Amino acid sequence: MKILLAVFQLEKQSGKERDCIAIARHLAGRGHDVTIVTTIPSPDPLDQISTVKVRARGLTNHRRARNFARAVREHRRQHLPDALLSFELVPGADFHYVADDAAILRDRLWAWPPRQRIRLALERGVFAAASRTELWFLTQDQHDAYHIAYDFDPSRALVLPAEPTKLLATVATRLEQHVPAA
Numbered sequence: 113m114k115i116l117l118a119v120f121q122l123e124k125q126s127g128k129e130r131d132c133i134a135i136a137r138h139l140a141g142r143g144h145d146v147t148i149v150t151t152i153p154s155p156d157p158l159d160q161i162s163t164v165k166v167r168a169r170g171l172t173n174h175r176r177a178r179n180f181a182r183a184v185r186e187h188r189r190q191h192l193p194d195a196l197l198s199f200e201l202v203p204g205a206d207f208h209y210v211a212d213d214a215a216i217l218r219d220r221l222w223a224w225p226p227r228q229r230i231r232l233a234l235e236r237g238v239f240a241a242a243s244r245t246e247l248w249f250l251t252q253d254q255h256d257a258y259h260i261a262y263d264f265d266p267s268r269a270l271v272l273p274a275e276p277t278k279l280l281a282t283v284a285t286r287l288e289q290h291v292p293a294a
Contacts, residue, residue, distance in 0.1 A: 114145045115287060116193035118184040120168070120177070120200050121152035128199045128211035135197070135209075136161045138280040139287065147193070149184050151176075174230040177201065181234060195290045197283075203237025206290055207246045210254060214239075214261045239264055246286070248272050 119132045133154065140146045140160040147162040154163070164187060168180035181202045188196050188204075198205035215231045238245050239262040247269045249255040255271050258264070270286070272279050 113288065114193040115139055116188060116196045117146065117148045118196065118198040118200055118202055119148065119150050120180055122150050122154035123152040128209065131209065132199050133158065135280060135283050139284060142284055149187050151180060172227065174227040177234060178230050194292050195287050197287065201234035201238050203234065205245050207248060207286065208238050210247055210249045210258065214258050216261045241265065246270065
């Protein structure tokens with residue numbers, strides 16, 4: 113199975129970056145063709161895992177995030193993976209690993225500046241009821257907060273097990289059961 117993972121950068125390797133690499137290694141170990149799309153590759157070698165560096169132009173973080181999502185979708189369109197697992201807000205991804213809190217619950221402003229508007233547009237593209245993205249949460253509290261904000265279909269959501277071995281097995285199983293849209 114050809115699986116594409118998307119994470120903004122792999123250089124600093126905090127929580128979601130470490131999780132992305134662990135999942136990529138686990139999937140590659142199961143025989144899958146794994147590619148990570150990122151703006152900054154890992155300084156450490158990632159055996160059996162392809163890394164594609166994309167440019168996410170923009171003078172601000174929110175514009176780079178929007179442009180990264182566009183670059184990931186373009187890469188997907190060109191290379192046709194069987195599944196796309198995003199660790200960033202990428203509307204249209206098959207799966208989203210939820211690593212951040214809901215911006216809509218943090219940023220309660222009447223007239224949002226561009227930073228919040230772009231972030232909320234990306235967030236809506238992933239979490240809103242019209243999206244088909246399967247959502248993977250790290251905790252039940254995180255799931256509940258997003259559900260309050262976006263009222264998505266509960267069948268689209270999964271709270272991942274906290275134990276790392278079970279988390280990796282669950283992720284692999286969900287990806288392997290995925291049937292790509294025709």
